[in-house]
Amino acid sequence: MQTHSFELFPDRGLIHIFLFSEVKNSSELRKRLLSHDTELSYAFINARILDVFQLLIAINCALHNExxxxxKTRNINSEIVYNLSPNTNINEALRRFGISDDSTNIIVVKVGGEANEIKSHLTSLIxxxxxxxxxLFKFGDLGIIKKYYRVDNKVNDVKEILNIIVGSMAVKIEITADPISNPLLASGGCSVYFKKTLSKLIDKVVKEFGDKMILASITFGLNRSTAG
Incomplete structure (x- = not known):
């Protein structure tokens, strides 16, 4: 489990991220999610991503949109799943990055709440x-990851792949944060500066520091603690 706090969104409390392997009841969980079972107030994600940093970007953007x-989606949980996608097709994003009936390795994100209570609840559910x-990396399918983020098959360096993935996500964020294409932003009085500059910040910090967690702390005002 990892627990994170986002200084830009203190009212949402801590963000808890869990990884489960050898899951046997994904089909049941997915059915309950589709029926909007309120007991499953979590973001359930197929663990076919490359790095936790992708999650931090998706979570940050979901909190900002909220x-x-x-x-763009029903709630904060589906918004996190949606923001993992490099494009704006909601159905495709939820299908690709949400859990499926045969998912055996899943990530669960909870916005707010107390870590031990959440862990106990998830243990009873999953x-x-x-x-x-x-x-996490060993559960990802590199071929599928490359396909989803349109990474050239010739690229095999993990850091380079991650940079391409983050860049793809940043382009989507920049497009959806444009007040011309999204009038709600122009009239809502909500700053979109950090979204518009996300791609440049990523390039700048990766180039200067080469450390994705330094990047996270600068871009998102992120504090990180890890348990387990």
């Missing part, structure tokens, strides 16, 4: 084994 009242997020 604060600005410009959610028939699987909680696993350290340090193991």
């Amino acid at each position: 604060k600005c009242s410009i959610l 028939q699987g084994t909680e696993t350290s997020l340090e193991n």
